[in-house]
Amino acid sequence: MTTLVSIRGVAKRYTRGKQTVDVLQALDLDIASGDFLALMGPSGSGKTTLLNLIGGLDKPSAGEIVVDGKRIDQLSSGQLAKWRARHVGFVFQFYNLLPVLSAEANVELPLLLTSLSKAQRKKNVAAALAVVGLADRATHKPSELSGGQQQRVAIARALVADPTLLVCDEPTGDLDRKTADEILTLLQQLNRNHGKTIVMVTHDAKAAEYATHRLDMDKGALVTSGDSH
Template sequence: MSNIVEIRNLSKVYERGRQKVEVLHHIDLDIAQGDFLALMGPSGSGKTTLLNLIGGLDSPSQGTLVVDGERIDRLGEGALAKWRSEHVGFVFQFYNLLPMLSAQKNVELPLLLTRLGAAERRRRAAIALQLVGLTDRVSHKPSELSGGQQQRVAIARAIVSDPDLLVCDEPTGDLDRQSAQDVLGLLQMLNREHGKTIIMVTHDPKAAEYATHTLHLDKGTLVESGAAA
């Protein structure tokens, strides 16, 4: 199986005034196409930084970063934004839904960057909402939905453009246990039945059990890798 992510000698340094803080130290990592990877580690270990680099939301200070066949560490800001819109779906802890828009319109948002017509955007959004089990909530606004339903809308938005890769930053961190299990089961279904590669940052060992592999970071260094039960 081919790799969707290939990382070599990756480092990330942030400058705070005159101080330089190295958040990631010389990371080497391969992630196979179709994997479901959980990234774990204490706060400040570099998990979200690594996730943002893989998703093209940030650029490394050093090293090579190949994602879905593209050297994204070489891309300029405009090219990187275009690449993200075509290849990556994002799921965040706090949903990031627009409160004045219906579930349908929120899911359509990534498609506004494409040349698709309004009817095709509606059709694809409806399919994505059906996939996450929210066909009966398409006209509801976020305030009319539970936290778990809002996260399902966010997942539908992430998959509506049919990306190869989903990056999820604490996707269950704001949910009760039952809603969290529902969302994790949905991610697992997208991985197993639809072939989506998923990289998920989580503090929750029970959430990591849904992944096929777990990767541990500590102080910016890869310290352990293994298979989930």
């Protein structure tokens, strides 16, 4: 297996007034290409901070982060924004869809930053909606979709630019069990059938069972790891 994400000695600290809060401490982690990793841990354990560093939403205070051969911790904010647009698809607990836009227009948003033609964008959007099983809902607005369907639109938007990595922060946190299982099955299929590398933060042990690996975090450090299968 090729290593897609390599993290070495990564620390993250925040200063609040005179107080320094260490969120991550000298963390080492390798994520293989094609892996589906679940990060678990109590609130404040640092899992979302780690996810944000992997996705290039934040920069470490120390250490190095290499994704697909690129040292992302050395990029400027502008370079990082461009890198994210090309390489990372984000899925959050709340779907962050624009209510005035149709499903297809929401999915198309990341492509507006690319040099793709309108026809190619339309083709990619249709393909992404088909992958998440929503081809027949393309013209519906978020208010006309269920929570599970809105999250599928959000996943299609994360996929549309064919990112190197899918980063999911509590993707089923707002859904009932049945709908959550459907979304997790979809993520599992994206991982198994489409070879997508996925890193998911979750509080839910049942959600973690869909991943190929699980890592537990506590107080900014990795404590255990295990295979779900």
